[in-house]
Structures are given as structure tokens and as C-alpha cells.
Amino acid sequence: MAHGLCLFLLFSYIISTNIHACKQTECNSLLAFASTLSSPPLNWTSLDCCHWKGITCDQDGWVTRLLLPSKGLKGGISPFSLGNLTHLTHLNLSHNSLYGSLETQFFLSLSRLEILDLSYNRLFGELPLSPPSNNIRTVNLSSNNFFGPIPSSFFQQASNLTSFNVSNNTFTGYVPSSICLRSSSLRLLDFSSNVFNGNLAPGLGKCSQLQVFRARDNNLSGLLPEDIYNATKLEEIALPLNSLHGAISDKIVNLTNLTTLDLHHNHFGGELPLNLGKLSKLKFVTLNFNKLQGALPPSLMKCTNLVELCLGFNNLVGNISTIDFSRLSQLIKLDLRMNNFTGMFPVSLYSCRSLKAIGLSANHLEGEIQAEIISLKSLSFLSLGFNRFTNLTSAMKILMSCKNLHTLMLSGSFEGEGMPSDDDMVDFDGFQNLRVLNLDNSNLTGQIPRWLSKLKNLEILDLGFNQMTGPIPSWLGTLPRLFYISLRDNQISGEFPKQLCRLPRLLYEPIASQVDQFEFELPIFGVNRSFPPYKLSFIAATIDLSNNNIIGDIPTEIGQLQLLRWLFLNSNNFSGVIPDQISNLKNLEVLDLSTNHLSGKIPLSLASLNFLKDFNVSYNNVQGPIPIGTQLQSFNTSAFEGNPKLCGAPLPNKCGPNKGIDAYNKNNKDVDNGLYHLSDHQLPWFYISVVLGFIVGFWGVCGSLVIKRTWRHAYFRFTDNVQDRVCVMMTVSVNRMKRKLRG
Numbered sequence: 001m002a003h004g005l006c007l008f009l010l011f012s013y014i015i016s017t018n019i020h021a022c023k024q025t026e027c028n029s030l031l032a033f034a035s036t037l038s039s040p041p042l043n044w045t046s047l048d049c050c051h052w053k054g055i056t057c058d059q060d061g062w063v064t065r066l067l068l069p070s071k072g073l074k075g076g077i078s079p080f081s082l083g084n085l086t087h088l089t090h091l092n093l094s095h096n097s098l099y100g101s102l103e104t105q106f107f108l109s110l111s112r113l114e115i116l117d118l119s120y121n122r123l124f125g126e127l128p129l130s131p132p133s134n135n136i137r138t139v140n141l142s143s144n145n146f147f148g149p150i151p152s153s154f155f156q157q158a159s160n161l162t163s164f165n166v167s168n169n170t171f172t173g174y175v176p177s178s179i180c181l182r183s184s185s186l187r188l189l190d191f192s193s194n195v196f197n198g199n200l201a202p203g204l205g206k207c208s209q210l211q212v213f214r215a216r217d218n219n220l221s222g223l224l225p226e227d228i229y230n231a232t233k234l235e236e237i238a239l240p241l242n243s244l245h246g247a248i249s250d251k252i253v254n255l256t257n258l259t260t261l262d263l264h265h266n267h268f269g270g271e272l273p274l275n276l277g278k279l280s281k282l283k284f285v286t287l288n289f290n291k292l293q294g295a296l297p298p299s300l301m302k303c304t305n306l307v308e309l310c311l312g313f314n315n316l317v318g319n320i321s322t323i324d325f326s327r328l329s330q331l332i333k334l335d336l337r338m339n340n341f342t343g344m345f346p347v348s349l350y351s352c353r354s355l356k357a358i359g360l361s362a363n364h365l366e367g368e369i370q371a372e373i374i375s376l377k378s379l380s381f382l383s384l385g386f387n388r389f390t391n392l393t394s395a396m397k398i399l400m401s402c403k404n405l406h407t408l409m410l411s412g413s414f415e416g417e418g419m420p421s422d423d424d425m426v427d428f429d430g431f432q433n434l435r436v437l438n439l440d441n442s443n444l445t446g447q448i449p450r451w452l453s454k455l456k457n458l459e460i461l462d463l464g465f466n467q468m469t470g471p472i473p474s475w476l477g478t479l480p481r482l483f484y485i486s487l488r489d490n491q492i493s494g495e496f497p498k499q500l501c502r503l504p505r506l507l508y509e510p511i512a513s514q515v516d517q518f519e520f521e522l523p524i525f526g527v528n529r530s531f532p533p534y535k536l537s538f539i540a541a542t543i544d545l546s547n548n549n550i551i552g553d554i555p556t557e558i559g560q561l562q563l564l565r566w567l568f569l570n571s572n573n574f575s576g577v578i579p580d581q582i583s584n585l586k587n588l589e590v591l592d593l594s595t596n597h598l599s600g601k602i603p604l605s606l607a608s609l610n611f612l613k614d615f616n617v618s619y620n621n622v623q624g625p626i627p628i629g630t631q632l633q634s635f636n637t638s639a640f641e642g643n644p645k646l647c648g649a650p651l652p653n654k655c656g657p658n659k660g661i662d663a664y665n666k667n668n669k670d671v672d673n674g675l676y677h678l679s680d681h682q683l684p685w686f687y688i689s690v691v692l693g694f695i696v697g698f699w700g701v702c703g704s705l706v707i708k709r710t711w712r713h714a715y716f717r718f719t720d721n722v723q724d725r726v727c728v729m730m731t732v733s734v735n736r737m738k739r740k741l742r743g
């Protein structure tokens with residue numbers, strides 16, 4: 001009897017330990033998986049694999065979950081290891097460094113898989129034709145290097161699929177809209193950041209549960225399929241950065257749960273749906289860079305949950321002062337830049353107390369800024385340039401009380417007015433947080449006023465393309481955070497103040513922790529490669545004094561501005577020699593000294609400026625040999641021409657006792673042409689510097705041009721429409737520059 005009990009106990013003990021013990025085959029599969037990893041160790045050493053980190057087993061000792069996200073795993077992923085875990089339901093290996101491809105066998109044996117998350121790895125190859133299990137609910141393959149089309153067979157059995165995310169890979173072909181025929185329970189579809197192309201085929205309407213549909217940054221074209229408006233549970237439609245066209249249908253009002261409509265950078269045209277305002281849950285409407293026409297539908301102002309309303313760079317019209325924004329109490333960003341709105345600054349905006357960013361630049365607005373704007377306590381970004389606003393002095397006196405204002409762009413307005421003088425701004429005390437001040441392109445008269453010296457947070461000051469006179473004030477060099485100054489195209493006189501060479505921000509390498517992480521509320525385009533349009537820190541440290549009447553020497557102290565990247569002193573009356581100390585500016589990328597009266601030799605040390613990409617010393621009186629065997633030879637001859645006594649490569653005239661005279665004669669004949677050529681040759685840099693004049697002032701419409709040409713993966717793509725407009729503006733500026741150079 002006792003014997004029997006003992007046996008029974010032993011038997012049940014064996015069973016009970018087996019409950020937790022992992023099967024040998026499972027153990028082998030896991031170890032095979034671990035053996036393909038190069039690092040770090042998984043510490044899978046104990047006997048029972050069900051107790052290993054990241055492993056969950058069922059009662060029978062089958063491994064059901066393998067969850068090892070963010071474990072720094074490196075190595076291949078093989079179907080012969082993981083694929084043998086036939087009872088696996090959850091596989092999460094996201095945020096590791098796994099590579100290899102998903103071979104056909106991968107899904108075949110994983111017939112119970114429900115959750116598959118392999119996102120943020122380095123997996124590549126095409127997706128296997130064999131579909132995942134019919135239990136699959138979540139597929140997340142985001143941020144790998146998968147390519148090829150998504151096989152339609154992939155969804156054949158996926159009737160329980162709720163979430164399918166393949167964003168940030170290199171998938172091609174059509175967006176598989178047929179997915180909804182098989183998987184009607186889908187709630188999230190994310191195809192963003194791939195190279196899907198062609199039309200969006202109908203089918204999404206069958207996804208009656210679909211809440212989020214994203215396909216940003218692909219090559220999609222054609223119209224939005226009508227049946228998308230049948231997916232009435234949709235909360236987010238995000239298809240920016242494609243080439244979709246057509247109008248946004250009135251049927252959109254059936255999507256009553258819609259909160260996010262993001263279609264920026266497409267070719268959508270027509271008018272906005274008249275009843276858009278019926279979508280009362282709308283929070284984020286981003287339709288920048290399309291071809292929308294007509295007026296803003298008044299109903300839109302009933303969307304009291306709106307947080308961001310961005311309709312910039314379209315062809316919208318209408319008198320903006322008659323629009324009643326006052327119910328938009330949640331509105332934080334309003335971007336209507338570059339449209340054809342008329343009227344005054346809308347008074348009703350003063351009631352939108354949450355507003356942080358207002359962009360109204362490049363419209364046809366007029367009138368004065370009202371004192372009520374002060375009631376917008378959070379206002380930090382204000383871009384009103386390229387309108388016909390008047391009374392700059394009054395505007396500045398009002399705006400200086402906006403305590404949180406950090407970006408103020410008023411370029412191209414207030415045409416021909418006087419720069420607010422110190423007499424206008426007596427007891428000035430304001431703009432305490434201002435970082436960016438753009439007052440360029442306005443033909444402003446007067447001198448650089450002293451009240452600017454109180455802007456202790458100023459980082460960017462652009463007063464270019466005005467009619468300002470008087471000297472460069474020496475206190476400019478004391479502004480602790482200033483790193484970008486443009487005074488180009490004015491009538492500034494006097495000498496280059498030595499004090500400007502002490503700009504604290506340009507003296508020393510910033511400590512990493514002090515690097516300015518400041519971001520703009522609305523995007524600003526710049527010219528630096530891959531400039532993230534929101535980041536201030538990507539704007540190059542610049543001093544641009546070109547096209548003025550500055551006399552005297554280039555101070556030797558300039559060598560202290562070690563962080564300076566762009567220096568334009570061209571088209572002034574600088575004389576004396578090029579100081580050797582310029583070669584201390586190790587970060588210098590652009591040095592334009594052309595069209596001055598500089599003499600002496602080109603310092604040999606200039607050749608040590610490794611980052612110098614553009615250099616111009618043409619039309620001066622520098623002489624002697626161009627330092628040979630240096631990178632100076634890599635610049636075009638036009639960078640040196642117009643210096644009769646300069647010789648040596650890349651100029652054609654060799655250095656010899658009499659050659660200088662020949663060159664003089666030759667060059668003299670060509671001067672007229674040369675000047676013209678100068679501006680032509682320099683066009684890229686003209687663009688860039690013109691751009692800089694605008695960049696901040698005018699969201700770098702022009703910068704966009706440069707970006708479009710050069711960087712495919714810039715943040716935004718640009719429509720032809722916009723480019724045309726940009727080109728007009730650019731041509732105006734460049735022509736003006738040419739005239740000035742000739743005259």
C-alpha cells in the first residue's frame with residue numbers, strides 16, 4: 001500500500017516537474033537561435049528553457065512566447081531555429097540588430113503565430129510568398145531593409161489581422177489595398193517611407209474597422225480612392241509626400257471620427273470640402289504644399305478641437321479678416337503662409353489663446369499689427385513677412401511685449417519705412433526671448449539702432465536687402481548668442497569693427513551639452529545639406545556684409561572667429577591685404593572677398609582651410625603667384641580673375657617677369673563681361689546667399705529649391721507650382737544683384 005502511494009507520488013512528481021520543463025526539441029531550437037547570435041550572451045544556461053529570459057511556455061512545455069526586444073542582439077535569423085518553435089504565438093525581437101531574410105520556411109511552421117514584431121532590425125530581402133498563420137493579428141516589420149512587392153498571398157489567411165506596419169523599408173509596387181478583402185478587422189495600416197507607387201486601388205472601404213491609414217513618403221499618384229470614405233472608423237489619414245491629386249471629396253464628412261488629416265506635399269487641388277467643419281473631432285489638419293484653391297470653408301471654424309491648421313503653400317484666397325477664428329481655443333499652430341489671402345491681420349485670432357505659432361507670410365495682407373496680439377501669451381513664432389503691413393515702429397513696440405516670442409519674421413513688409421530708431425524705442429525693454437529677428441528685404445532706411453543690443457538671446461539677425469546707412473555698431477560683437485548676421489545689400493559704411501571679432505558664440509567649440517537644441521514651431525528651410533527644417537542649430541554661422549560701402553582693412557582679429565563658416569565681404573571697399581589670420585578660421589566653408597580693393601599676395605596659409613568649398617577673390621588688386629600645389633587650384637579661374645597682377649594656376653597666365661602685364665591687358669578688356677560672368681558663375685552661391693537672406697525670413701522658399709535639386713531625402717518634396725513662384729522671386733533678387741554689380 002505504502003509502496004503504491006510512493007509510486008503515485010513519484011509519478012505525480014515527474015508529471016509536475018514536466019509541466020514546467022521545456023521539451024528537448026524546443027531547447028535545441030532556442031540554443032540554435034542563440035548560437036547564430038554574435039553578441040551579447042543571452043545567459044540561457046539553466047536546465048529548464050521555460051525559465052530562460054524572454055521565454056514563456058505553455059503547460060505542455062511548448063515555447064509560446066519569445067520576447068527579446070531591445071537586447072542588443074546581433075546576428076542572423078534562421079528559419080531552422082525559430083521556425084521549429086511550432087507553438088510560438090508571440091515573437092518580439094524589435095530594436096535589435098538582426099540581419100538575414102525571412103525565408104519561405106519561416107512562416108510555414110509558425111502556424112500559431114499571432115504577434116510578430118521584428119521592427120527596428122536590419123532584416124532584408126523580399127517577404128516570403130507563404131502567408132503567416134491564420135491566427136496572425138499583428139505584423140510589425142517597420143524599419144528594416146525589406147524590399148520588393150508585398151505579395152498578395154501574404155494576407156490570404158490573415159482574417160484576424162488588426163495591425164500591419166511595414167513602414168520605413170524599401171518595399172515597391174502597389175500598396176496592397178486588397179488586404180481589406182481578407183482582413184476586415186484591420187485597425188492600423190502603415191506603409192509609410194517606402195517606394196510604393198501607382199494608384200491607391202479601391203479596397204480600403206472594406207476595412208470597416210480601420211482607424212489609422214498611413215502611407216507617407218512614397219511615390220503614390222492618382223486620386224484618393226472614393227471608397228476610402230466608406231471606412232467610417234478612420235481617425236487618421238496620413239499620406240503626405242506623395243503625388244496624389246484631385247479634390248478632397250465632400251464625402252470625407254462621413255468620417256466623423258477623423259482627428260488627423262495629413263496630406264501635405266501632394267498635388268491636391270480644388271476647394272476644401274464645404275462641410276469639412278462637420279468633422280468636429282479634427283485636431284490636426286496639415287495640407288501644406290498642395291494646389292488647393294478657393295476660400296477657407298467657414299464651417300472649418302466650428303472645429304473647436306483643432307490644434308494645428310496648416311494650409312500654407314496653396315492657392316487659397318479670400319479676405320482673412322472676415323474669418324472668425326475665435327472658437328478655436330485649442331489652436332496651437334496656424335500656418336497659412338504663401339497663399340493669396342487678403343485683408344488685415346484677423347482680429348479674431350487674438351482670441352485663440354493657445355496659439356504658439358502664426359505663419360501668414362507671403363500673402364497680400366495689409367494694415368497694422370494691433371496691440372491685442374499681446375493677449376496671445378504663448379506666442380513664440382510669428383512670421384508675417386512678404387505682405388503689405390505698415391508701421392513697423394508701432395509693430396515692434398507692440399511685439400516687444402510678447403514675452404515668449406522667439407522667432408519674428410517680418411521681411412518684405414513695411415516697404416521703405418524707417419528702421420525703428422532709438423528715439424522711437426525710448427526705454428526699450430522687451431523681446432527678452434527673441435532668438436531670430438528678420439527684417440530683411442524691406443528697403444528700410446535709417447541706421448542699425450542701439451536698442452538691438454539689448455536682445456541678449458538673439459542668435460540670428462537678418463537686416464539684408466534694405467537701404468540702411470551708418471556704420472556697423474561695435475556692440476554687435478557683444479551679443480552673447482549671435483551667430484548669424486546678415487547686413488548684405490545695404491549702404492552700410494565705415495570700417496569692419498574689431499569688436500565684431502569677439503562674438504562669443506563664434507569663439508570656441510560649444511560643449512556638446514550646450515549645443516542648441518532649439519526647434520522652430522513651423523518648419524524653416526535652410527540650405528545646409530539635410531537641414532532639418534525645424535532646427536536652428538543647422539543654420540551655418542555666418543557674417544554677410546556683402547554689397548555695402550565698408551572701407552578699411554579686414555581686421556587681423558577676424559582670425560578669432562573660429563566657428564565661423566560663411567564669410568561674405570564681397571562688393572565693398574575693403575583695402576589692404578588679406579590677413580594671414582583668416583587661415584585660423586578652420587571651419588570656414590565660404591570666403592567671398594571679391595570686388596574690393598584688396599592688394600598684396602594671397603596668403604599661403606589659406607590653403608590650410610580644409611572645409612573651404614567656395615572661395616572668391618576676383619576683382620581686387622591682389623598680385624603675385626597664387627600659392628601653388630594647394631587646393632586653391634581646385635577653384636574656377638573666375639574666382640581669381642580681375643586681378644591684373646595675379647598669376648599662376650588656375651589662371652592661364654604663367655608667373656614671369658612680364659606676364660603680369662599681358663594678363664592685365666587681357667583682363668581689362670573683359671571686365672564688363674567679367675562682371676556679368678562673375679554673377680553668373682556664382683549663381684549657386686548667389687542662390688544660397690539669397691536664400692540665406694530669405695531662409696529665415698521667408699521659410700526659405702528659396703532654400704527649398706536648392707534642397708530639391710540636391711537632396712532627394714529632404715524633409716519635403718516640392719511641387720512645380722511652388723518652384724515656379726520661387727524662381728520668380730529668386731530671379732528678381734539675382735537680377736537685382738546683377739544690376740548692382742554692373743552699376
Ligand SMILES: *[C@@H]1O[C@H](CO)[C@@H](O)[C@H](O)[C@H]1NC(C)=O
Binds near residue numbers: 025028080081084
Ligand atoms: C528543425 O526541424 C528540422 C526539420 O524537422 C530539423 O531537421 C532540424 O534539425 C531542426 N532544427 C533544430 C535546431 O532543432
Ligand SMILES: *[C@@H]1O[C@H](CO)[C@@H](O)[C@H](O)[C@H]1NC(C)=O
Binds near residue numbers: 040041043053071
Ligand atoms: C547576461 O548577463 C550579464 C551579466 O549578468 C548581463 O550584463 C547581460 O545583460 C545579460 N544579458 C541579457 C541578454 O540579459
Ligand SMILES: *[C@@H]1O[C@H](CO)[C@@H](O)[C@H](O)[C@H]1NC(C)=O
Binds near residue numbers: 069092093117140
Ligand atoms: C515589442 O516590444 C517592444 C518593447 O517592449 C514594445 O514596445 C512593442 O510594443 C512590442 N511589440 C508588440 C507587437 O507588442
Ligand SMILES: *[C@@H]1O[C@H](CO)[C@@H](O)[C@H](O)[C@H]1NC(C)=O
Binds near residue numbers: 134135136159160
Ligand atoms: C480569429 O479570432 C477569433 C477570436 O479571437 C477566433 O475565435 C478565431 O478562431 C480567429 N480566426 C482565425 C482564422 O484564427
Ligand SMILES: *[C@@H]1O[C@H](CO)[C@@H](O)[C@H](O)[C@H]1NC(C)=O
Binds near residue numbers: 094140165
Ligand atoms: C509594432 O506595431 C505594433 C502594432 O501597431 C505595435 O503595438 C508595436 O508597439 C510596434 N512595435 C514597436 C517596437 O513599436
Ligand SMILES: *[C@@H]1O[C@H](CO)[C@@H](O)[C@H](O)[C@H]1NC(C)=O
Binds near residue numbers: 143145168
Ligand atoms: C528607419 O529605419 C532606420 C533603420 O533602418 C532607423 O535608423 C530609423 O530611425 C527609422 N526611422 C524612423 C522614422 O523610424
Ligand SMILES: *[C@@H]1O[C@H](CO)[C@@H](O)[C@H](O)[C@H]1NC(C)=O
Binds near residue numbers: 205230
Ligand atoms: C460605400 O458604401 C456604400 C454603402 O455602404 C456602398 O453603397 C458603396 O458602394 C460603397 N462605396 C464604394 C466606393 O465602395
Ligand SMILES: *[C@@H]1O[C@H](CO)[C@@H](O)[C@H](O)[C@H]1NC(C)=O
Binds near residue numbers: 232233256257
Ligand atoms: C467613433 O469612435 C467612437 C469611440 O471610439 C465609437 O464608439 C464610434 O462607433 C465611432 N464612430 C464611427 C462612425 O465609427
Ligand SMILES: *[C@@H]1O[C@H](CO)[C@@H](O)[C@H](O)[C@H]1NC(C)=O
Binds near residue numbers: 229230254
Ligand atoms: C455618408 O453620410 C450620408 C449622410 O450623412 C449618408 O447618406 C451616406 O450614405 C454616407 N455614405 C457612406 C458611404 O457611408
Ligand SMILES: *[C@@H]1O[C@H](CO)[C@@H](O)[C@H](O)[C@H]1NC(C)=O
Binds near residue numbers: 293315316317340
Ligand atoms: C495669387 O496671386 C498671384 C500673384 O498675385 C497671382 O498670379 C495668382 O493668379 C493668384 N492666384 C489666385 C488663385 O488667385
Ligand SMILES: *[C@@H]1O[C@H](CO)[C@@H](O)[C@H](O)[C@H]1NC(C)=O
Binds near residue numbers: 391393394
Ligand atoms: C504708427 O503707429 C503709431 C501708434 O499707433 C502712430 O502714432 C503713428 O502715427 C503711426 N505711423 C504711421 C506712419 O502711420
Ligand SMILES: *[C@@H]1O[C@H](CO)[C@@H](O)[C@H](O)[C@H]1NC(C)=O
Binds near residue numbers: 412415441
Ligand atoms: C526696394 O526698392 C527698389 C528700388 O527702389 C525696388 O526695386 C524694390 O522692389 C524694393 N524692394 C521691395 C522689397 O519692395
